[in-house]
Amino acid sequence: MIGLVLTALLACSDDDGSFNLQVNMVSGDEELVLGQNIDINGVTVNLDIAQFYLAGVTLDDEDDVISYADQYHIFSPTDEKNNYGDVEIDKTFDILKFFVGVEPSVNGQEEMDFTSRSTSDPLGPKDPQMHWNWNTGYKFVRLDGNVDLDDDGVAETQFRYHIGTDNLLRNVEVPIDFNFRDGINDVVIEFDLEKLFEGIDLKVDYFTMTGDNPPPAIAAANNLPNAFSKG
Amino acid sequence: MPLAKASRILFTLFVALGLGSCSKLVQYDPDEREVYDDFKESHLADSLFRNDNPASYERFVLGRKLFFDPDLSANSSTSCVSCHLPERAFADFVRISPGVHGPNGFRNSPTLINVGSRSVVNMDGGILHLDLQPATPIEDHDEMDISLVRLIERLSQDEKYQAMSLSAYDRPLDAFVITRALGQYCRSLVSRGSLYDDYISDSTTHRLTATEMMGMELFFSDRLGCSGCHGGRDFTDESFACVGNFDGDDQGRARITTLREDQGKFKVPTLRNIALTRPYMHDGSVYDLRAAMTHPLSIDTDHPNLDERLISFELSEDEILALEAFLHTLTDSSYLAHGLFVNEQGDVNKY
Numbered sequence: 381m382i383g384l385v386l387t388a389l390l391a392c393s394d395d396d397g398s399f400n401l402q403v404n405m406v407s408g409d410e411e412l413v414l415g416q417n418i419d420i421n422g423v424t425v426n427l428d429i430a431q432f433y434l435a436g437v438t439l440d441d442e443d444d445v446i447s448y449a450d451q452y453h454i455f456s457p458t459d460e461k462n463n464y465g466d467v468e469i470d471k472t473f474d475i476l477k478f479f480v481g482v483e484p485s486v487n488g489q490e491e492m493d494f495t496s497r498s499t500s501d502p503l504g505p506k507d508p509q510m511h512w513n514w515n516t517g518y519k520f521v522r523l524d525g526n527v528d529l530d531d532d533g534v535a536e537t538q539f540r541y542h543i544g545t546d547n548l549l550r551n552v553e554v555p556i557d558f559n560f561r562d563g564i565n566d567v568v569i570e571f572d573l574e575k576l577f578e579g580i581d582l583k584v585d586y587f588t589m590t591g592d593n594p595p596p597a598i599a600a601a602n603n604l605p606n607a608f609s610k611g
Numbered sequence: 612m613p614l615a616k617a618s619r620i621l622f623t624l625f626v627a628l629g630l631g632s633c634s635k636l637v638q639y640d641p642d643e644r645e646v647y648d649d650f651k652e653s654h655l656a657d658s659l660f661r662n663d664n665p666a667s668y669e670r671f672v673l674g675r676k677l678f679f680d681p682d683l684s685a686n687s688s689t690s691c692v693s694c695h696l697p698e699r700a701f702a703d704f705v706r707i708s709p710g711v712h713g714p715n716g717f718r719n720s721p722t723l724i725n726v727g728s729r730s731v732v733n734m735d736g737g738i739l740h741l742d743l744q745p746a747t748p749i750e751d752h753d754e755m756d757i758s759l760v761r762l763i764e765r766l767s768q769d770e771k772y773q774a775m776s777l778s779a780y781d782r783p784l785d786a787f788v789i790t791r792a793l794g795q796y797c798r799s800l801v802s803r804g805s806l807y808d809d810y811i812s813d814s815t816t817h818r819l820t821a822t823e824m825m826g827m828e829l830f831f832s833d834r835l836g837c838s839g840c841h842g843g844r845d846f847t848d849e850s851f852a853c854v855g856n857f858d859g860d861d862q863g864r865a866r867i868t869t870l871r872e873d874q875g876k877f878k879v880p881t882l883r884n885i886a887l888t889r890p891y892m893h894d895g896s897v898y899d900l901r902a903a904m905t906h907p908l909s910i911d912t913d914h915p916n917l918d919e920r921l922i923s924f925e926l927s928e929d930e931i932l933a934l935e936a937f938l939h940t941l942t943d944s945s946y947l948a949h950g951l952f953v954n955e956q957g958d959v960n961k962y
Contacts, residue, residue: 493743495786496663499760505786507760513750515737515867545869591866 399448399467400566401437401476403455404611405430407573412457417528417535420573423582426535427525429508431456432571433482433518436551437464439473446473452482452502454510461566472559476567480604481520481549488546489516512544515591520544521600527586539582541600542589548601552608568611575607576600636774644668646949654801659727664742664791666799669779671951674796676775677789679954682765684711684755691748691793694720697953698944700884701800706895708754716753717861719895721880722888724946727798730849734877734893737867742794746786759786800952803844804945805883807937819940826937829930839920846882846941852918853877854892854906861894875916886942904934 405412407420417426434455437448446468453462481487486503494511497504503518505511511518521543526535554569577600585596647668660666677683681690694708695701701723707714718734732738738747748754749762757765766772767784776784779792807827809817819827830837842848851864853875864873877893890896891903905926926934946952 489743490739495743495746495759495790498785499763505759505763507758509750509758511746512737513746514733514735516739516743591869592862594869 397467397469397560397562398564399439399464399560400461400564401434401453401464402461402566402568402611403434403571403608404460404568405455405457405571405573412573414457417533418573420577420582424528424531424533424535425525425539425573425582426527427523427539429456429522429524431459431508431510432480432521433502433510434478434480435482436477436479438477439467440475440477441471441473444468444471444473452486454502454506455571467560467565469560469562472557474555474557476554476556476558476569477551479549479551481544482518483549484546487517487544487549494518512542512589517544517546520548521604527582529583529586537586539586540589541597543597543601544590548590548597550601550604552605554608554610556610570609570611572607572609576603578603578606636771637778639668639672643951647671647951650799650949650951655799659798659801660795661740661742664795666795667779669775670792670795671799673772673775673779673788674792674794674799675952675954676772677793678796683749683757683762685757685761686711689755691745694748694754695723697947698887700724700887700943702884702888704889706890706898710751710754711756712753716751718893719890722884723797723800724802724884724943725845725881726800728801728845729847729878731878734880735862735864735866736851736878740794741797742791744797745790745793749789759789762789800946802943802946803883805941805943807940808943810940820936822933822936823940825930826933826935827940829934830937835924836920836922840879840918841882847879850879851876852879852920853914853916854918854921855914863893872916875914876918882938883941884943886939887944900935900938901931904931904938 407418410418412418412427412430414428414430415426417424419425431454433452435449435452437451439446448464451464455462482503486492493516494504499505508522508524509519510522519542521541523539523541525539527537527539528535529537556567556569558565558567580596580599580603585593585599587593588595588597590597651666651668655666657665664670678691678695681687681693683690689709689711694703696703699722703720705714706719707716708720710716721734726732727741729741732741732744733747738744746759750756750758763785766789772784776782776788776792780788782788806817806819806823810819829835830841838846840848840850840852851873853863862874864876864878865871867873885891885903886900889900889903890898891900892906897903897906
């Protein structure tokens with residue numbers, strides 16, 4: 381306990397920086413708000429769940445790398461900012477690297493499956509679920525809602541994109557050119573649904589749990605590296 | 612007093628108080644414990660259980676309570692036993708068992724007898740081990756439709772569950788306890804007391820009729836090749852096989868692997884208690900044993916993934932009767948005799 385307090389005090393001392401990552405979910409110029417219609421490449425979609433695993437974070441510059449590789453976080457419009465802890469200050473990092481999903485050694489669930497973890501652990505049981513129960517592994521990206529197929533402005537048909545499986549883990553690099561200073565540093569990036577679904581006709585491919593309909597899940601996963609940009 | 616020593620004393624007091632209150636809430640039946648210990652000695656090999664969940668009476672009893680408890684479903688209407696009936700070898704008698712929203716699922720409820728011996732779980736092999744499988748029906752929208760998070764919140768309100776969890780797993784009720792206790796109960800559903808088992812163990816004392824013998828010879832013959840897939844102690848080789856086209860768009864094994872060559876393949880089911888577990892096939896589309904037996908005669912051979920072990924053959928009426936008689940010798944209801952696997956139907960407050 382004393383050790384923990386000391387760590388906490390040290391973490392709050394002067395001349396220390398803390399690193400928050402904020403992901404703003406958008407579709408083009410529109411901010412994604414759960415429960416409200418949003419236009420994705422000309423198709424009206426209304427999402428009530430939109431979240432994904434982001435992990436393996438590193439901050440890179442020419443001669444230094446800070447790694448937060450062991451931290452998993454779930455990002456969503458209602459939980460858009462997560463803290464990664466200490467960061468070196470008075471230093472500019474050029475690139476933010478991470479992956480969307482869960483690395484195979486954890487996703488395999490052979491050693492420590494999601495039921496062995498606490499509900500407070502991002503990799504533990506969640507509601508809404510971020511793990512599959514009929515299959516082994518996590519949903520890397522989960523988008524649930526409805527889509528408007530008849531162009532009447534009402535999203536009436538069930539829309540599901542549950543993207544997962546080891547093969548669909550994707551690495552992402554975002555140029556940030558961010559100078560970290562004393563105190564809290566918010567690194568803001570955007571996750572653009574229009575770029576995620578680029579080349580996918582959402583009036584045709586609006587339902588995939590990956591295993592039951594792999595092509596759109598693969599296409600969306602392949603778009604992930606381009607869907608993130610500096611906010 | 613040093614801080615560490617004081618902490619130890621407080622912790623000991625806490626544990627003592629906790630155990631004291633547990634013992635008031637949970638009264639284990641000493642007679643039943645004795646029955647369990649005997650059963651464990653004779654039927655439950657250590658290798659049947661995973662290292663993180665070794666067998667114990669307390670775990671078994673907690674798993675049984677959960678298995679019979681309809682509070683494991685969203686609207687408290689459906690328990691595990693709703694679809695896995697003890698008198699049906701823990702299978703169901705309907706094509707698709709109704710979940711909390713009706714019969715919206717797409718697969719027939721399988722037998723759970725000897726399920727602990729299976730290498731993978733679910734008909735598509737999507738779950739790696741039985742102790743993780745309970746999350747499937749609990750969270751599936753077409754079955755019990757409650758998230759583990761909500762279920763933990765709900766059951767944690769029950770002092771008896773909390774006491775049983777501490778007693779069985781030395782931790783408060785959580786997803787690990789719920790899934791492991793149910794896994795423990797299901798792994799304990801071991802029974803190999805059929806007429807066929809008796810005959811194999813001692814053919815001088817236990818005889819099969821001439822018709823049953825004829826059926827057994829046919830079953831194991833190269834001409835029919837039944838045992839090519841339905842081999843081994845539980846009459847399954849644990850492979851995935853496609854036995855023809857079915858209605859619907861169930862991808863089978865391909866749902867997990869996404870491979871085209873796995874489309875239409877399902878885990879070869881055990882034939883133990885086959886006479887009790889109708890309807891048959893992954894979708895429950897074959898209603899009687901004779902139709903299931905002769906299914907290979909009527910398969911659609913156009914399916915690209917049709918299992919190459921399937922061979923065409925013709926059977927006389929006498930041969931069909933003999934095969935049917937042999938399959939009936941695989942029926943075993945001895946698991947009901949010791950009373951361990953069933954509590955008072957629906958009485959979740961027995962313990």
